[in-house]
Amino acid sequence: MQDLYFKQENLYFLPIGGTAMAPLAGLLHQVGHRVEGVDSHLYPPMSTLLEDLEIPVRLGFDPEQIPDGIDRVIIGNAVPRHNPEVMAVLERKIPYLSQAEAVAHYVLARGLDSLVIAGTHGKTTTSAMLAWILEQTGADPSYLIGGLPCWNSRGFRLGGGPHLVIEGDEYNTAYFDRGPKFLHYRPHLFLIGPVEFDHADLYPDLEAVLTAFRAGSAQVPRDGAVVVNAWSDGAIAASRDATAPVVRVGPHIDCQLRFLSWNAEGERSTAEIEWQGEKLLLKLPQAGLHNLQNAAMALTAAITTGMTPTAAAAAMASFPGVARRMEVVGDAAGITVVDDFAHHPTALGVTIAAARQRWPDRRLVIAFEPRSLTAARRSFQDAYLECLSDADVVLVAPPFHRDRLEAAEALDREALAAALNKRSVKSVMPGDGEDLVDRLLEVLKAGDVVVGCSSGAFDGMHRKLVGALEGGDDS
Numbered sequence: 001m002q003d004l005y006f007k008q009e010n011l012y013f014l015p016i017g018g019t020a021m022a023p024l025a026g027l028l029h030q031v032g033h034r035v036e037g038v039d040s041h042l043y044p045p046m047s048t049l050l051e052d053l054e055i056p057v058r059l060g061f062d063p064e065q066i067p068d069g070i071d072r073v074i075i076g077n078a079v080p081r082h083n084p085e086v087m088a089v090l091e092r093k094i095p096y097l098s099q100a101e102a103v104a105h106y107v108l109a110r111g112l113d114s115l116v117i118a119g120t121h122g123k124t125t126t127s128a129m130l131a132w133i134l135e136q137t138g139a140d141p142s143y144l145i146g147g148l149p150c151w152n153s154r155g156f157r158l159g160g161g162p163h164l165v166i167e168g169d170e171y172n173t174a175y176f177d178r179g180p181k182f183l184h185y186r187p188h189l190f191l192i193g194p195v196e197f198d199h200a201d202l203y204p205d206l207e208a209v210l211t212a213f214r215a216g217s218a219q220v221p222r223d224g225a226v227v228v229n230a231w232s233d234g235a236i237a238a239s240r241d242a243t244a245p246v247v248r249v250g251p252h253i254d255c256q257l258r259f260l261s262w263n264a265e266g267e268r269s270t271a272e273i274e275w276q277g278e279k280l281l282l283k284l285p286q287a288g289l290h291n292l293q294n295a296a297m298a299l300t301a302a303i304t305t306g307m308t309p310t311a312a313a314a315a316m317a318s319f320p321g322v323a324r325r326m327e328v329v330g331d332a333a334g335i336t337v338v339d340d341f342a343h344h345p346t347a348l349g350v351t352i353a354a355a356r357q358r359w360p361d362r363r364l365v366i367a368f369e370p371r372s373l374t375a376a377r378r379s380f381q382d383a384y385l386e387c388l389s390d391a392d393v394v395l396v397a398p399p400f401h402r403d404r405l406e407a408a409e410a411l412d413r414e415a416l417a418a419a420l421n422k423r424s425v426k427s428v429m430p431g432d433g434e435d436l437v438d439r440l441l442e443v444l445k446a447g448d449v450v451v452g453c454s455s456g457a458f459d460g461m462h463r464k465l466v467g468a469l470e471g472g473d474d475s
Contacts, residue, residue: 008032008033008034009033009034009071009072010033010034010067010069010070010071010072011025011028011033011034011035011036011070011071011072011073011074012036012037012038012066012067012070012072012073012074013025013035013036013037013038013073013074013076014037014038014073014074014075014076014079014083014085014086014089015037015038015039015040015076015078015079016036016037016038016039016050016055016057016076017037017039017041017042017043017046017047017050017057018046018076018078018099019046019124019146019147020076020099020144020146020167020169020181021037021074021076021078021099022046022049022050022155023049023144023145023146023154023155023156024074024099024102024103024107024144024156025037025050025053025055025074026049026050026053026055026154026155026156027107027142027144027156027157027158028102028106029053029055030156030158031106031158033106035055036055036056036057036058036067037050037055037056037057037058038057038058038059038060038061038065038085039057039059040059040060040061041059042057042059043456043457043460044457045147045148045153045155045323045324048153049148049153049154049155052153052154053154061079061083061084061085062084062085063084063085063087063088066085066088066089066092066094070094071095072094072095072096072097072102073089073094073095073096073097074096074097074098074099074102075089075096075097075098075099075174075175075176076098076099076174077098077099077171077172077173077174077175077181079175080175081175081176086175098173098174098176098177098181098184099173099174099181100173100174100177100181100182100183100184100185101173101177101184103144103166103184103185104184104185104186107142107144107164108164108185108186111162112142112162112163112164113162113163113164113188113189113224114163114164114166114185114186114187114188114189115130115163115164115165115166115187115188115189115191115301115305116166116167116168116182116185116187116189116190116191116216117130117165117166117167117168117191117193117297117301118168118169118170118182118190118191118192118193118213118216119191119192119193119194119195119229119232119235120170120193120194120195120196120198120209120234120344120346121193121194121196121290121344121346121347121350122193122194122290122293122294122297123146123167123168123169123193124145124146124147124167124322124325124341125291125294125322125325126191126193126294126295126297126298127143127145127146127165127166127167128145128147128149128319128321128322129294129295129297129298129299129316129319130165130191130298130301130302131143131145131149131157131165132149132151132298132315132316132319132320133298133299133302133307133312133315133316134161134163134165134302134305134307135157135159136315136318137302137307137311137312137315139159139161139163139305139307140159140160140161141157141159141161141163141164141165142157142158142159142161142163142164142165143156143157143159143164143165143166144156144164144165144166144167145165145166145167145322146167146169147322147323147324147325147341148322148323148324149320149321149322149323150320150321150322150323151320163305166185168180168181168182168185168187168190168216169181169182170182170198170199170209170212170213171199171202172202178202179212179215180212180215180216182216183212183215183216183219186219187216187219187220187224188220188221188223188224189220189224189225189226189227189301189304189305190216190217190219190220190224190225190226190227190242190244191226191227191297191301192213192216192217192226192227192228192229192232192235192238192239193229193232193235193293193294193297194229194231194232194234194235194346195209195210195213195232195234195235195237195238196209196232196234196344196346197209198344198374199372199374200373200374200377200379201373201374206234209234210234210237210238213235213238213239214238214239214240214241215241216238217238217239217240217241217242217244218241218242218243220242220243220244221244222243222244222245223244224244224245225244225245225246225247225304226239226242226244226245226246226247227247227249227297227300227301227304228246228247228248228249229249229250229293229297230248230249230250230251230252230255231250231251231293236248247300247304249293249296249297249300256275256276256300257273257274257275257296257299257300257303258273258274258275259271259272259273259292259296260272260273260274260279262289262292264287264288264289264292264357265357266287266357266358267285267286267287267358268283268284268285268286268287269283269284269286269287269288269289269291269292269357270282270283270284270292271284271292271296273296273299275300275303275309278309280309280310280313281313282295282296282299282313282316283313283316283317284316284317284319285317285318285319285320285321286319286321286326286354287326287354287355287357287358288326288350288351288353288354288357289350289353290350290353290354291354295316295319298316299312299313299316302315324339324340324341325340325341326338326340326351326354326355326358326451327339327340329462329463329466330462330463330466330470332466332469332470333446333469333470334446334447334448335444335445335446335447335448335449335450335469336359336362336448336449336450337450337452337462337465337466337469338355338449338450338451338452338462339451339452339462340451340452340453341453341454341455342453343368343369343370343371343372343375343453343454343455344374344375344380345380345383345384345386345387346383346387348366348368348384348387348388348453349386349387349390351451351453352364352366352387352388352390352391352451353390355449355451356390359449362447362448362449363392363393363445363447363448363449364391364392364393364448364449364451365391365392365393365394365395365440365443365444365448365449365450365451366388366391366393366394366395366450366451366453367394367395367397367436367440367450367451367452367453367458367461368384368388368394368395368396368397368452368453368454369397369400369452369453369454369456369458369461370396370397370399370400370411371399371400371454371455371456371458372400372455373404373405375399375411375455376399376400376402376405376410376411377405377409377410377411378408378409378410378411378412379409380411381411381412381415381416384411384416385416385419385420388416388420388425389420389423389425391425392425392426393425393426393427393428393443393448394420394425394426394427394428395427395428395429395430395436395439395440395443396411396413396416396417396427396428396429397430397436397454397458398413398430398431398432399411400456413429414429416429417429426443428440428442428443436458436459436461437461437464437465437468440465441465441468441469444469450465452465
C-alpha cells in the first residue's frame with residue numbers, strides 16, 4: 001500500500017506487552033515508525049513477538065529511563081494514573097494517546113474500513129477467522145488481533161486491501177478514558193458475539209454492558225452492517241440502537257444466515273447453513289459448537305463485504321486456529337497438556353464441552369487461574385460451580401488479584417471445592433505459595449487431558465508441567 005500519510009515518529013509504548021499493545025507496536029514498527037516500550041514483565045506469546053521484531057523493551061517502570069526525543073507515548077489500560085512513568089509523561093507534557101486512539105490516528109487514517117469484532121466471548125477467534133477468509137480469498141486485508149493466529153506468528157498484518165479486521169474490546173480504553181476501546185474504531189461492520197455480564201470492576205450490571213455495545217452499534221453508518229450472534233439474547237439486545245442494517249446469525253427463521261443442523265466429532269465440526277436460500281456446508285477443523293458459531297459470524301461478515309458464500313465457506317474449511325485456544329502444548333507420560341484462554345464461566349463451559357468432543361474417552365482435568373478482577377469475584381461463584389462440574393478433576397489456583405478484593409467479595413474456593421466434591425468432581429485448591437505443578441502431579445494419571453485455563457501467563461504452568469512429566473528441563 002502506498003502510504004500518503006507517513007511521517008516517521010519515535011513512539012513509546014507504556015506498557016508494551018499486552019495482547020492489544022504488542023501487535024499495534026509491531027504494525028507501527030512495520031510501517032516505519034521507531035518503536036520501543038516498557039513493561040513490568042513479559043510472557044509468551046507477546047514477549048516472543050516483540051523479541052522477533054527486535055523492538056527494544058525495558059522491564060521495570062522508571063521515569064528516569066524514558067528515552068529522549070519521544071514524539072508520542074501510547075498509553076495502555078494496564079497502567080493507572082499514578083504509574084511513575086505516566087506521571088512523568090504528564091509532567092513533561094509529552095504528547096500521548098491511548099492504544100485505541102493510536103489505532104484511529106495511525107491506522108484508520110490510512111482510509112481503511114474497519115471490521116470490528118466485539119462481544120464477551122470469541123473476539124480473538126472470530127477476528128482470526130475473518131482475517132483468514134479475507135487473506136485466503138485475495139482480499140489482502142490489514143488486521144490487528146489480540147492473539148497469535150497459527151498461520152501468522154505476529155498477530156498483525158498491513159495489507160493493500162480496503163479492510164482492517166480488528167478485535168473490539170469492551171474494556172476501558174485507559175485511565176483517562178473509561179469507555180470501551182471499540183468506540184474509537186469507527187466500525188463499518190460491527191460484529192456482536194455473545195454478550196453477558198463481565199468486567200465487574202468496570203460495569204455495575206448487564207444493562208451497563210449493553211449500553212456500551214449499543215453505542216458501538218449506533219456508530220455504524222447506513223452503508224455498513226451490524227452482524228449479531230442471535231444465539232445470544234444479550235447480543236440481540238446490544239444491537240437495539242443500530243440504524244445500519246442488522247444481519248442475524250443463528251438457528252431462528254428470521255436469521256439471514258441460518259443454522260439448519262450441526263455435527264461435531266473429534267477435532268472437526270460441521271454445520272448445514274442457509275444464506276438467502278442458498279444451502280452450504282460449513283466445515284471447521286476445530287471442536288465445539290461455539291467455534292462453529294464464531295465461524296458463521298466471520299463467514300457472514302465476509303459475505304457482507306461482497307464475497308461469495310461459496311468462497312468464504314471454502315476458506316473457512318482450512319482455518320488453522322489461534323494460539324492459546326485449545327492449543328496442545330505437549331504430550332508426556334501419556335498425559336496431554338492443553339493451553340486455553342478461557343476465564344469467564346461461559347467460556348470455561350464451552351471449552352470443557354469442546355475438550356469432551358475432542359478427547360471423549362479420557363479423564364478431563366481443568367486447571368483454572370482466576371486471573372482477572374472479575375474472575376476473582378464471588379459474583380461468579382455459582383456459575384463456576386456449574387461449568388466446572390462437567391470436568392473430572394478441577395484445580396483452582398489462588399486468584400491473581402486476591403489482595404485487591406475484600407474477603408467478602410472474593411471467590412470462595414473452599415466453598416467451591418466442597419460443592420464440587422458433592423458432585424463427585426475431585427477438587428484441588430492450592431494455597432498461596434504452593435507449587436501448582438506439584439499439586440497437579442499428585443492427582444494426574446496416564447491418559448489424562450489437562451486443560452490449563454487463564455487469561456494471563458499462569459506462571460508458565462503448562463510448559464513446566466510438560467517438563468516435569470518428561471522428567472527433564474521445563475524451560
